[in-house]
Amino acid sequence: MAELTYRDAVVRGIAQEMTRDPDVVFLGEDIGKAGGVFKATVGLYDQFGPLRVRDTPISEQAILGAAMGAAMTGLKPIAEIMFSDFFAVCFDYIANEFSKSRYMSNGQVKCPLVVRTGNGGGARFGAQHSQSVENWCMMIPGLKVVAPSSPRDVIGLLAAAVRDPDPVIFLEHKSLYPTKGEVPDGEIVDKLGTASIVRPGKDATIVALAMMVPRALAAAEKLKSEHGIDCEVVDVRSLVPLDTQTILGSVARTHRLFTVEENPRLCGWGAEIVSIVADEAFYDLDGPPVRITTPHIPLPAADILEDLALPSVDRIADRVRRSLES
Amino acid sequence: MAKAEDRALAPSASLNDDIGEETRLRMYRMQVEIREAEQRAFDLFLQNLVKGTSHLSLGQEAVAAGCAAAMQPGDLSFCTYRGHAHTLARGVPIEQVLGELMQRDNGLMRGKGGSMHLTSVDHGVMGSYAIIGAHLPIACGAAWRAQYKGQKDVSVCFFGDGTTNIGAFHEALNFAAVWKLPVIFICENNLYMEYTPIGDVTAVQHPAADRAASYGLPRIIVDGNDADEVYRTATAAYRKARAGEGPSLVECMTYRYSGHSRADPAKYRPEGELEKWKERDPIKIYRERLKQFGISDDIIVGIETDVKRRVDEATEKCKAAPPPSLDILTTDVYADGGFAWRN
Numbered sequence: 001m002a003e004l005t006y007r008d009a010v011v012r013g014i015a016q017e018m019t020r021d022p023d024v025v026f027l028g029e030d031i032g033k034a035g036g037v038f039k040a041t042v043g044l045y046d047q048f049g050p051l052r053v054r055d056t057p058i059s060e061q062a063i064l065g066a067a068m069g070a071a072m073t074g075l076k077p078i079a080e081i082m083f084s085d086f087f088a089v090c091f092d093y094i095a096n097e098f099s100k101s102r103y104m105s106n107g108q109v110k111c112p113l114v115v116r117t118g119n120g121g122g123a124r125f126g127a128q129h130s131q132s133v134e135n136w137c138m139m140i141p142g143l144k145v146v147a148p149s150s151p152r153d154v155i156g157l158l159a160a161a162v163r164d165p166d167p168v169i170f171l172e173h174k175s176l177y178p179t180k181g182e183v184p185d186g187e188i189v190d191k192l193g194t195a196s197i198v199r200p201g202k203d204a205t206i207v208a209l210a211m212m213v214p215r216a217l218a219a220a221e222k223l224k225s226e227h228g229i230d231c232e233v234v235d236v237r238s239l240v241p242l243d244t245q246t247i248l249g250s251v252a253r254t255h256r257l258f259t260v261e262e263n264p265r266l267c268g269w270g271a272e273i274v275s276i277v278a279d280e281a282f283y284d285l286d287g288p289p290v291r292i293t294t295p296h297i298p299l300p301a302a303d304i305l306e307d308l309a310l311p312s313v314d315r316i317a318d319r320v321r322r323s324l325e326s
Numbered sequence: 327m328a329k330a331e332d333r334a335l336a337p338s339a340s341l342n343d344d345i346g347e348e349t350r351l352r353m354y355r356m357q358v359e360i361r362e363a364e365q366r367a368f369d370l371f372l373q374n375l376v377k378g379t380s381h382l383s384l385g386q387e388a389v390a391a392g393c394a395a396a397m398q399p400g401d402l403s404f405c406t407y408r409g410h411a412h413t414l415a416r417g418v419p420i421e422q423v424l425g426e427l428m429q430r431d432n433g434l435m436r437g438k439g440g441s442m443h444l445t446s447v448d449h450g451v452m453g454s455y456a457i458i459g460a461h462l463p464i465a466c467g468a469a470w471r472a473q474y475k476g477q478k479d480v481s482v483c484f485f486g487d488g489t490t491n492i493g494a495f496h497e498a499l500n501f502a503a504v505w506k507l508p509v510i511f512i513c514e515n516n517l518y519m520e521y522t523p524i525g526d527v528t529a530v531q532h533p534a535a536d537r538a539a540s541y542g543l544p545r546i547i548v549d550g551n552d553a554d555e556v557y558r559t560a561t562a563a564y565r566k567a568r569a570g571e572g573p574s575l576v577e578c579m580t581y582r583y584s585g586h587s588r589a590d591p592a593k594y595r596p597e598g599e600l601e602k603w604k605e606r607d608p609i610k611i612y613r614e615r616l617k618q619f620g621i622s623d624d625i626i627v628g629i630e631t632d633v634k635r636r637v638d639e640a641t642e643k644c645k646a647a648p649p650p651s652l653d654i655l656t657t658d659v660y661a662d663g664g665f666a667w668r669n
Contacts, residue, residue, distance in 0.1 A: 025474065051474060052474075054505075056501070057497075057500055057501065057504065059463075059497035059500065059501055061459075061460075061463055061493060061494045061497045061498075062463045062466065062494070062497035062498055062500075062501040063463075064463070065460065065461075065462070065463020065464045065466065065467060065494065065497075065498065066463050066464070066466045066467035066470055066501065067467060068463075068464050068467055069452075069463070069464040069465055069466060069467020069468040069469070069470070069471070069481070070467040070468065070470050070471045070474075071467070072452065072464075072467075072468065073402070073452070073467075073468045073471045073472075074471055074475070075470075075471045075474065075475075077467075092457050092460050092494075093460070093463075096457050096460065097455070097457070097460055097464065101445075101453060102658050102659070102660075102661070103438060103658050103659050104435065104438055104439040104443045104445070104453075105435055105438075105439060105443070105445040105447070105453065106434075106435035106436050106438045106439065106654070106657075106658060107657070107658035107663075108435070108445055108446070108447040108448075109445060109447065109452070109453060110661065112661075141659050141665065141667075142659055142660065144660075164661075165661035166660050166661050193669065240667050241666065241667055241668060241669065242667060242668040242669075243668075243669055244668045244669055245669050276668075
């Protein structure tokens with residue numbers, strides 16, 4: 001067991017898989033000699049060499065297209081798109097190409113690849129470098145979508161993503177890179193499609209993803225200590241496949257559902273979860289499900305504005321308390 | 327290849343037998359097969375037996391035949407939505423192509439892809455891509471795999487003149503050149519992007535070849551209606567790629583006889599243009615070429631008769647084939663064979 005940053009967990013996860021399988025290759029902008037703009041790929045170039053860790057031009061379409069072509073002919077590429085906002089300039093591959101080729105070809109074409117990207121806000125980068133784009137990806141049949149919240153999950157879910165036979169979008173949260181957590185020694189391989197109850201509780205279920213997980217946990221502590229409200233926190237971890245059973249099971253125990261989403265409100269993943277719970281566990285609920293989200297706005301750059309926009313510990317705690325007390 | 331542009335200006339008059347009879351007969355058969363199958367697809371469309379859309383390569387057969395004949399087994403083709411010709415040229419059975427166009431269970435992808443997405447991995451046809459430019463980077467990736475694994479296959483990527491104005495074209499060319507990838511980019515310049523003349527919307531005269539210098543590549547223009555010229559140019563490009571000397575960009579000058587798609591009557595063409603190009607019909611040129619090399623009428627007519635019979639047989643099989651079974655609606659979304667996104 002060692003304490004590792006989320007950033008260093010990315011390095012360890014990639015290195016674990018590249019060591020295991022020579023078909024795993026890694027490409028992206030500034031990932032090699034420079035070690036990544038977030039320093040999340042430091043040392044990989046030295047360890048695995050320029051043939052396996054390849055710096056690319058600023059050509060996001062070429063990066064994802066090349067990853068697809070390599071995947072469909074036998075490699076297991078990990079492609080980095082520096083900021084998830086840049087998905088918009090290479091979205092064809094995400095929305096039309098590697099997500100659909102298996103289906104369109106009646107199973108002939110296989111695309112086992114991973115797209116890693118820096119997702120989410122909190123860094124004061126403004127509207128084009130701060131978005132949470134998980135719902136852009138979640139809506140596309142053929143993709144799997146993962147967003148780890150802890151260093152341990154970074155390694156385990158990254159390993160699962162690399163070994164998965166389907167294309168996986170791997171959303172790393174930029175503001176979590178410096179955060180630390182305990183990580184077991186040795187190989188770590190997790191399972192896609194499994195949510196995790198990161199805090200048990202009996203009064204309400206708070207479902208969260210990525211950076212919203214530590215915030216939901218902090219809100220749960222505050223609710224407990226200040227109001228005696230005992231919340232269960234579920235880390236979704238994997239949006240596709242979605243572990244609805246863990247969420248439904250939690251709601252069956254607590255009878256209240258809150259989602260905490262960093263994405264802007266419309267069509268966020270929480271809406272899907274609320275819909276599933278309404279369909280399948282309506283009579284478990286003692287009150288209306290509540291979605292706590294970023295408003296339907298582009299993210300501002302100024303710190304006090306961005307902090308106001310993203311769900312905060314205080315906002316989560318306040319919203320849960322008001323709902324339970326009403 | 328340096329003289330390619332000169333050669334493109336006039337039909338080859340020389341009787342250079344560098345290609346050989348067997349390959350020539352193979353290329354003639356391919357061209358006739360593409361012509362007959364495409365014409366049949368058009369007829370079936372008029373009978374409402376081919377549904378959706380289809381983009382025919384009538385008039386462009388020599389590009390497909392010349393490029394495919396120069397390939398080796400294991401080489402990979404990446405095609406566009408105008409991909410029937412390149413699919414047939416790799417040996418995919420006519421029945422499977424027509425079956426896909428007719429949305430039958432015997433189709434290449436059992437009706438799940440349709441005309442614009444013909445794919446036959448077993449034949450090295452790694453897909454037909456309907457978003458302009460998308461497959462150029464994908465072909466780069468396949469070529470990267472060959473380079474990384476030390477495999478000797480080349481990836482050949484076909485696209486139209488209109489593709490040269492989209493970003494993915496330029497990203498892929500630079501990427502391939504910087505990484506020295508074994509990938510060949512074949513531009514079929516049929517003079518029209520869709521309905522608009524390519525010259526009206528492009529800053530240079532030759533939309534592909536005039537951009538080659540930007541990526542440190544030679545300017546190659548070839549007569550795309552002469553299968554021999556295409557074959558020679560493709561052979562040289564593949565050899566260069568296999569030798570680890572990097573990509574090539576080839577612009578084949580050709581012309582499509584039909585509109586952009588089934589919906590387009592091509593009324594935008596100047597009067598007489600189609601007729602002028604038909605004088606240089608690739609199959610007509612090649613038929614004369616075979617005769618110049620002493621191939622008998624019997625052999626030539628024999629090929630034509632055999633191809634027509636096979637197209638007829640394939641058509642009848644497709645007409646008799648059932649539609650796809652309904653249970654495939656949700657198969658092969660994910661690798662487990664299904665479409666489950668939740669537990």
